[in-house]
Amino acid sequence: MAIPRGSRVIAGIGDDCAIFRPRGGKEDLLFTTDLLIEGVHFERATHSATVAGHKALARGLSDIAAMGGRALFCLLSLGLPEWADDRWADEFYGGVLRLAKSTGVVLAGGDLARARRVTCDIVVGGSVPRGRALRRDGARVGDFIYVSGSLGGSAHGLDTQRGRAWERHLRPRPRLALGRYLREKLHATACTDLSDGLSLDLRRLCQASKVSAEIEAPPVFPGATMEHALHGGEDYELLFTVRAATRVPARFENVTLTRIGVIRRGAAGRVRLDGQPLAPLGYDHFRRS
Amino acid sequence: MAIPRGSRVIAGIGDDCAIFRPRGGKEDLLFTTDLLIEGVHFERATHSATVAGHKALARGLSDIAAMGGRALFCLLSLGLPEWADDRWADEFYGGVLRLAKSTGVVLAGGDLARARRVTCDIVVGGSVPRGRALRRDGARVGDFIYVSGSLGGSAHGLDTQRGRAWERHLRPRPRLALGRYLREKLHATACTDLSDGLSLDLRRLCQASKVSAEIEAPPVFPGATMEHALHGGEDYELLFTVRAATRVPARFENVTLTRIGVIRRGAAGRVRLDGQPLAPLGYDHFRRS
Numbered sequence: 001m002a003i004p005r006g007s008r009v010i011a012g013i014g015d016d017c018a019i020f021r022p023r024g025g026k027e028d029l030l031f032t033t034d035l036l037i038e039g040v041h042f043e044r045a046t047h048s049a050t051v052a053g054h055k056a057l058a059r060g061l062s063d064i065a066a067m068g069g070r071a072l073f074c075l076l077s078l079g080l081p082e083w084a085d086d087r088w089a090d091e092f093y094g095g096v097l098r099l100a101k102s103t104g105v106v107l108a109g110g111d112l113a114r115a116r117r118v119t120c121d122i123v124v125g126g127s128v129p130r131g132r133a134l135r136r137d138g139a140r141v142g143d144f145i146y147v148s149g150s151l152g153g154s155a156h157g158l159d160t161q162r163g164r165a166w167e168r169h170l171r172p173r174p175r176l177a178l179g180r181y182l183r184e185k186l187h188a189t190a191c192t193d194l195s196d197g198l199s200l201d202l203r204r205l206c207q208a209s210k211v212s213a214e215i216e217a218p219p220v221f222p223g224a225t226m227e228h229a230l231h232g233g234e235d236y237e238l239l240f241t242v243r244a245a246t247r248v249p250a251r252f253e254n255v256t257l258t259r260i261g262v263i264r265r266g267a268a269g270r271v272r273l274d275g276q277p278l279a280p281l282g283y284d285h286f287r288r289s
Numbered sequence: 290m291a292i293p294r295g296s297r298v299i300a301g302i303g304d305d306c307a308i309f310r311p312r313g314g315k316e317d318l319l320f321t322t323d324l325l326i327e328g329v330h331f332e333r334a335t336h337s338a339t340v341a342g343h344k345a346l347a348r349g350l351s352d353i354a355a356m357g358g359r360a361l362f363c364l365l366s367l368g369l370p371e372w373a374d375d376r377w378a379d380e381f382y383g384g385v386l387r388l389a390k391s392t393g394v395v396l397a398g399g400d401l402a403r404a405r406r407v408t409c410d411i412v413v414g415g416s417v418p419r420g421r422a423l424r425r426d427g428a429r430v431g432d433f434i435y436v437s438g439s440l441g442g443s444a445h446g447l448d449t450q451r452g453r454a455w456e457r458h459l460r461p462r463p464r465l466a467l468g469r470y471l472r473e474k475l476h477a478t479a480c481t482d483l484s485d486g487l488s489l490d491l492r493r494l495c496q497a498s499k500v501s502a503e504i505e506a507p508p509v510f511p512g513a514t515m516e517h518a519l520h521g522g523e524d525y526e527l528l529f530t531v532r533a534a535t536r537v538p539a540r541f542e543n544v545t546l547t548r549i550g551v552i553r554r555g556a557a558g559r560v561r562l563d564g565q566p567l568a569p570l571g572y573d574h575f576r577r578s
Contacts, residue, residue: 031398031412037408108320111323
């Protein structure tokens with residue numbers, strides 16, 4: 001959607017966060033909003049209230065990480081059904097607040113209502129130095145494509161419901177420090193988080209940048225399949241591009257950084273894996289079933 | 290909830306908006322989030338998609354008005370059930386976007402998901418000059434209490450589903466210009482919007498300001514009962530206090546401004562109507578049925 005001229009919103013729908021420019025300040029503010037709905041994003045039978053709260057905030061924090069931002073505050077809207085008693089609500093808030101505390105985020109407000117199913121919307125606000133947000137639309141022909149960590153763990157965990165992969169699914173760790181490192185030190189040209197699967201998220205990055213991509217197989221989470229790694233959602237790793245001359249270390253803190261391909265001229269959004277077209281099979285909330 | 294020291298969130302849960310202070314800027318930013326859930330805040334049978342979209346944004350704009358702010362942008366999260374086809378969604382967005390355009394607000398981002406019932410969360414961002422937001426906690430003993438317009442129209446409209454009262458319920462008009470006037474010209478000491486009913490919203494203002502209130506009957510919307518006016522929600526008029534010496538005009542633009550009482554020393558949050566205790570019977574989303 002077009003942003004009107006004269007507006008102080010300098011990027012809107014189509015990136016991980018909206019960017020707002022305060023008057024006279026030295027920073028841009030980032031905003032992202034994410035729904036977490038029982039039966040869609042989590043199941044009452046398998047996800048505790050604490051886990052649901054953690055995931056709700058983690059989704060938004062990952063969007064801030066993808067823009068190279070610092071997360072500052074969040075607003076939490078929560079619709080609760082009759083079965084969700086005070087204890088459930090307390091544990092949900094506990095899951096939110098523990099992750100908020102560990103990432104320096106303040107719960108600044110919210111709304112509460114009755115609903116048929118647990119329905120949560122979290123807005124996270126963050127900041128970056130003015131004009132420096134990492135965006136999806138900056139990848140240029142010849143840039144190298146990288147991912148952090150290994151992929152498919154969350155999808156594999158959802159299948160098996162045990163082990164490290166299940167833990168990865170239940171308690172994703174947004175790559176906030178990595179996002180800032182990519183912006184400050186590696187001067188990444190584009191970045192997005194892997195929330196809906198590599199095939200779909202890379203397609204979106206390439207569409208925004210009006211380029212195509214050639215990749216090889218990404219690192220696969222132990223036990224996961226290549227399908228999980230290519231199309232599984234909710235890994236919350238970062239996908240980014242850098243100029244070919246940039247020296248990218250093999251790891252940042254405990255997270256591997258792996259080159260998986262290169263940006264090419266060509267149809268905007270086209271992705272090839274080992275020379276074959278890669279269909280965007282990741283999870284698309286807009287797709288009508 | 291306590292706001293940690295060193296945080297840049299300078300007011301949080303408990304006022305109409307959270308207040309965030311950008312570094313080095315001349316303004317404070319306001320944020321509010323409001324849920325709109327089918328079966329709770331609107332009914333598919335009686336509320337068109339356009340009306341639902343209008344109401345979703347109007348709720349947030351009213352919070353910005355209550356702080357004396359200018360509304361700048363919004364983020365819209367929308368969960369849609371299977372029955373909501375593209376036409377319904379287009380009309381919903383149309384309702385949001387028409388009100389957004391008429392109030393100078395940019396739709397800057399959002400999220401979309403499947404849900405069992407239509408579930409919408411709108412965040413509105415706004416601004417006020419630094420340190421000048423109207424808050425709930427500034428009412429002082431001896432201040433006069435005012436309301437804008439007449440009350441109970443929305444509740445009466447919900448009962449009768451016709452005429453001006455129904456129109457008031459369906460298409461509330463947030464008092465944005467009035468809110469800025471109260472801040473800039475009348476130097477209101479406290480303000481809140483009437484979203485949950487006068488009895489409850491005045492109680493909350495008095496609790497925040499640690500004072501009590503004595504009021505007489507407020508102006509009643511034509512056809513509505515005194516019960517509607519005292520306890521009915523969703524009027525989205527403004528309730529405010531000013532120093533007793535302040536000259537308040539009888540109207541601002543087309544909206545009447547009526548003195549209904551005075552702030553007194555006494556138990557925080559206690560409200561008396563014509564000398565009798567007024568129970569806070571307004572709509573409280575936190576109350577368990």
